[in-house]
Amino acid sequence: MAAAVPAAVAALLAAGGPSAAGPVPAVRATAATTGSPGAGDPYFPLAGNGGYHVEHYDLRLRYDPDSGHLDGTAVLTARATRRLTRFDLDLTGLKVTGLTVDRHAAAHRRDGQELVVTPRTALPEGHRFRVTVAYSGTPRPVADPDGSRDGWIPTDDGAFVAGEPQGAMTWFPANNHPTDKSSYDFALTVPEGHTAVANGLYLGSRTGGGRTTFRWRQTEPMAAYLATATVGRFQVERYTTADGVQVFNAVDPREADDAASVLRRLPSVLEWESRLFGPYPFRAAGSVVDHAPHVGYAMETQSRPLYDSAPSLGTLVHESAHQWFGDSVSVTRWKDIWLNEGFATYTEWLYTEQHGGRSAQTRFDALYARPAGDRLWAFPPGDPGGGANIFADAVYNRGAMTLHELRGAVGDPAFFRILRAWASGHRHGNGTTAQFTALAERISGKDLDGLFHTWLLAGGKPDTP
Structure with missing residues (x-):
């Protein structure tokens, strides 16, 4: 959204x-x-x-x-x-x-x-x-x-x-x-x-x-x-x-x-x-x-x-x-809605970046510049806290920021392999945040627990971008 x-x-x-x-x-x-x-x-x-x-x-x-x-x-x-x-x-x-x-x-x-x-x-x-x-x-x-x-x-x-x-x-x-x-x-x-x-x-x-x-x-x-x-x-x-x-x-x-x-x-x-x-x-x-x-x-x-x-x-x-993200691969619980909205939002960033517009990093930086009291940091996207928050800014934009952080941590080749593997591995089915984070670690070969905890599950504005 x-x-x-x-x-017969x-x-x-x-x-x-x-x-x-x-x-x-x-x-x-x-x-x-x-x-x-x-x-x-x-x-x-x-x-x-x-x-x-x-x-x-x-x-x-x-x-x-x-x-x-x-x-x-x-x-x-x-x-x-x-x-x-x-x-x-x-x-x-x-x-x-x-x-x-x-x-x-x-x-x-x-x-x-x-x-x-x-x-x-x-x-x-x-x-x-x-x-x-x-x-x-x-x-x-x-x-x-x-x-x-x-x-x-x-x-x-x-x-x-x-x-x-x-x-x-x-x-x-x-x-x-x-x-x-x-x-x-x-x-x-x-x-x-x-x-x-x-x-x-x-x-x-x-x-x-x-x-x-x-x-x-x-x-x-x-x-x-x-x-x-x-x-x-x-x-x-x-x-x-x-x-x-x-x-x-x-x-x-x-x-x-x-x-x-x-x-x-x-x-x-x-x-x-x-x-x-x-x-x-x-x-x-x-x-x-x-x-x-x-x-x-x-x-x-x-x-x-x-x-x-x-x-x-x-x-x-x-x-x-x-x-791809929401319809073919659907959430298992509404709590994981960032898997729909964060992914679709980050796709907007990628499209602009690859068609002569602002880079995804520029969008990330502009969002990170928001003060700690901004609604963007009101709750973590991986745990919105209830149905009233599933379409809030934190789910869309901070969800996209999570993916950008993942991209920076694993590099573009691994990042886009992760996205393709997620879409193909759960095609016409369902997925969870835990399954996505495990996939990202398996494909990248990196320990990503800290990254996902900071950007998906921790409250408040992260200390460093």
């Missing part, structure tokens, strides 16, 4: 092949046969759920921008990781009108953001099962601990749909934690003249009866918070890059003139980042440039970043870098 001002089921699809199953989160059981109402993340204790892993989401949505009403059917194909007599889904603010497990009606109740499901018979460990949830209502965004909003955010011509960190549950039932990654199909129906944009490959659209249904498929594993279903009156551009990546850009006409020159740079930015970090991790790319001045940020929605207005080149570079 970057602030706007600073910088995949396992059964003959065309798409088997779904990609992401790693199963470590969870705590509330009882031997009950899935826990949370994935055990201390920053967001109710995010995600235990006892199962979602392999695939098939989301069929119908949205009316004038009334703000959403009708949805979500079909989740999942695998039980223990015997289950009950399990939870994350869903808030919408009315459930029907729910089945393996085509049998299942008992369900609401408990805050938890949709508690009791199937007719227990699900054995290892059993693949299908949950179908029909729901409707007027989706609303959630307020995050830092005061920002995410989820389904209405706009004057549709909706800006950005789910980091909690918002997926505002528009579909999910196992909403980064450790549960799944493949997706979307069928999004909106009034004719509107466009509905989701993740992955564009499969086409069909218009009839005054409405258009847009179909999308995300085959590579994706965390629920990275899904989007943004709706608006967009100008659409489609093309395929020299590397065979399918690009789909959707731009609000009010932002088109300001966005055009930056969006033209997307193929070259992805090519440059691929040289640094390894092959682009997805089959699709693109941008959604909305006109949503009340949102205040851009977000790295997988394969198709979402901007609340025409982005700067730096913001485009930042959100594109997230396709």
Whole structure:
């Protein structure tokens, strides 16, 4: 994520092949046969759920921008990781009108953001099962601990749909934690003249009866918070890059003139980042440039970043870098968010440095010159202290400063080997700070405990740059 001002089921699809199953989160059981109402993340204790892993989401949505009403059917194909007599889904603010497990009606109740499901018979460990949830209502965004909003955010011509960190549950039932990654199909129906944009490959659209249904498929594993279903009156551009990546850009006409020159740079930015970090991790790319001045940020929605207005080149570079760091390689706990934001911020520094602008060292020096009381030093990026701080300056800029210190300590050849190894070794999976620091020591052959402690974990301004 970057602030706007600073910088049918995949396992059964003959065309798409088997779904990609992401790693199963470590969870705590509330009882031997009950899935826990949370994935055990201390920053967001109710995010995600235990006892199962979602392999695939098939989301069929119908949205009316004038009334703000959403009708949805979500079909989740999942695998039980223990015997289950009950399990939870994350869903808030919408009315459930029907729910089945393996085509049998299942008992369900609401408990805050938890949709508690009791199937007719227990699900054995290892059993693949299908949950179908029909729901409707007027989706609303959630307020995050830092005061920002995410989820389904209405706009004057549709909706800006950005789910980091909690918002997926505002528009579909999910196992909403980064450790549960799944493949997706979307069928999004909106009034004719509107466009509905989701993740992955564009499969086409069909218009009839005054409405258009847009179909999308995300085959590579994706965390629920990275899904989007943004709706608006967009100008659409489609093309395929020299590397065979399918690009789909959707731009609000009010932002088109300001966005055009930056969006033209997307193929070259992805090519440059691929040289640094390894092959682009997805089959699709693109941008959604909305006109949503009340949102205040851009977000790295997988394969198709979402901007609340025409982005700067730096913001485009930042959100594109997230396709490697955050989307393909996702955090295991929100505490490690610097692995997303510090890396994307440092990519901005590298891009500027390698394209005739300020060096990364100059940026580092300017930040280090800030006084000890500056918010940059308010807490260490490797331990932000809670959900209210995960998008704070210390995570972005001090996280980037950590990488610059690492670069200086190990030298450029080892540093860029570390970045490529991190992106390839955890491709389409998850990682932790401890895994990254161990990788850096292994590749560099250096003891880096002191460096990482000082820049990632120690409080206050470091004594020396």
